[in-house]
Amino acid sequence: MIKVVKFGGSSLASAEQFKKVGEIIRAEESRRYVVPSAPGKRSPGDTKVTDMLYKCYDIAVKGNDFTTEFDGIKQRYNEIISGLGLDMSLEKEFEIIRSCFIGKAGRDYAASRGEYLNGKILAAYLKYDFIDAADVIFFTEQGTFDAEKTGKILGERLAHTDCAVIPGFYGSMPNDTIKTFSRGGSDVTGSIVASACNADLYENWTDVSGFLIADPRIIKDPEPITTITYKELRELAYMGAGVLHEDSIFPVRKAGIPINIKNTNAPDDPGTMIVESTSQKPRFTITGIAGKTGFAVINIEKDMMNAELGFGRRVLEVLEKNGISFEHMPSGIDTMSIIVHQEEFEKKEQEILAGLHRNVHPDTIDIETDLALIAVVGRGMKSTRGTAGRIFAALAHSHINVKMIDQGSSELNIIIGVDEKDFAAATKCIYDIFVTFQL
Numbered sequence: 001m002i003k004v005v006k007f008g009g010s011s012l013a014s015a016e017q018f019k020k021v022g023e024i025i026r027a028e029e030s031r032r033y034v035v036p037s038a039p040g041k042r043s044p045g046d047t048k049v050t051d052m053l054y055k056c057y058d059i060a061v062k063g064n065d066f067t068t069e070f071d072g073i074k075q076r077y078n079e080i081i082s083g084l085g086l087d088m089s090l091e092k093e094f095e096i097i098r099s100c101f102i103g104k105a106g107r108d109y110a111a112s113r114g115e116y117l118n119g120k121i122l123a124a125y126l127k128y129d130f131i132d133a134a135d136v137i138f139f140t141e142q143g144t145f146d147a148e149k150t151g152k153i154l155g156e157r158l159a160h161t162d163c164a165v166i167p168g169f170y171g172s173m174p175n176d177t178i179k180t181f182s183r184g185g186s187d188v189t190g191s192i193v194a195s196a197c198n199a200d201l202y203e204n205w206t207d208v209s210g211f212l213i214a215d216p217r218i219i220k221d222p223e224p225i226t227t228i229t230y231k232e233l234r235e236l237a238y239m240g241a242g243v244l245h246e247d248s249i250f251p252v253r254k255a256g257i258p259i260n261i262k263n264t265n266a267p268d269d270p271g272t273m274i275v276e277s278t279s280q281k282p283r284f285t286i287t288g289i290a291g292k293t294g295f296a297v298i299n300i301e302k303d304m305m306n307a308e309l310g311f312g313r314r315v316l317e318v319l320e321k322n323g324i325s326f327e328h329m330p331s332g333i334d335t336m337s338i339i340v341h342q343e344e345f346e347k348k349e350q351e352i353l354a355g356l357h358r359n360v361h362p363d364t365i366d367i368e369t370d371l372a373l374i375a376v377v378g379r380g381m382k383s384t385r386g387t388a389g390r391i392f393a394a395l396a397h398s399h400i401n402v403k404m405i406d407q408g409s410s411e412l413n414i415i416i417g418v419d420e421k422d423f424a425a426a427t428k429c430i431y432d433i434f435v436t437f438q439l
């Protein structure tokens with residue numbers, strides 16, 4: 001049994017947190033490959049080391065003195081080393097990094113040192129090998145992840161290594177410079193490592209006990225999600241339910257490896273299992289609810305629209321030309337509504353309206369703003385009759401007007417559009433019928 005374990009920044013923010021991580025890893029021999037983030041926040045007002053590095057580098061490239069900022073970073077690591085009682089020094093590494101900053105080695109290089117140095121400490125603490133991600137994770141000339149080269153070289157290296165720490169977040173370009181994934185990218189490294197060694201499980205350790213059915217800022221103490229499929233997760237994540245980096249799904253999903261989201265501060269909590277498919281019956285009809293505000297609707301009306309060939313294409317062409325993607329497009333016989341991100345749309349509003357008039361000669365166009373979309377997601381909906389009926393009855397009882405409905409043919413989700421002012425109340429009443437009252 002092989003488990004790849006990734007620890008987020010808050011799990012490795014201090015010596016105290018390192019000790020918890022050490023205990024977790026030592027509790028199971030299968031936890032052989034460890035992917036650390038850089039030290040994160042120790043308390044809500046604290047700064048992540050990654051942000052300290054970006055700031056420090058930005059000062060350095062301007063040719064200004066960055067000693068104070070650099071010392072702050074050194075101090076974070078030295079505190080961890082002394083708190084763990086380790087007999088090691090990173091002074092030589094700090095000196096190399098300092099001269100690379102002066103030599104303008106790049107912002108990605110700067111940020112990557114957060115994970116690199118934390119990996120060095122963690123490897124010494126666990127007595128595991130240290131594998132520099134620059135030697136095993138590769139990007140193409142175009143800057144996209146090179147799955148083929150990485151799979152081959154990393155796979156081979158791991159096959160000959162019993163236990164290792166591989167820092168998250170970065171890899172190398174064909175010209176040997178360092179490149180990082182986007183923020184939160186250590187999740188992606190963990191997934192790549194899991195896939196390269198054919199792990200049985202990818203454990204992603206963070207500071208929450210997995211996904212919750214609804215946003216805790218709206219629902220007090222929502223129930224956790226024990227098992228979720230990749231497809232369900234994608235729907236919820238798109239609507240803002242974020243614990244994992246979006247790109248971290250693909251490598252493990254392709255290899256059929258499940259992910260277990262776990263809490264470093266509560267290691268006995270089961271967390272959330274993310275799986276390809278499951279015969280496990282969901283606890284509730286719905287798996288989760290997530291939503292976002294900030295949408296606008298463009299309503300287009302034209303008599304005999306249904307008979308006009310290519311109408312939809314001409315409408316979408318206008319959006320495409322203006323670089324605007326649409327979210328949903330519910331339509332009637334003579335009406336079509338297009339839901340877009342308000343902020344993007346506002347910047348191009350007049351060009352889009354003029355383009356639509358030119359392209360499709362509508363009778364009227366009107367715009368509604370401040371719409372919220374709520375996704376009610378669940379594999380259990382397919383086998384349950386009346387899910388939509390219950391949602392709309394509950395919303396009606398709470399005097400919430402539904403402005404749009406979209407249910408995909410997969411029956412995995414129902415999207416509901418409501419006024420932004422009704423967003424929290426709508427989420428709450430949907431949560432209540434399915435979870436609180438289990439109807």
Ligand code: ASP
Nearest residue numbers: 037038050183184185186
């Ligand atoms: N340290 C990086 C960040 O703060 C990457 C990560 O933590 O996954 O974004």
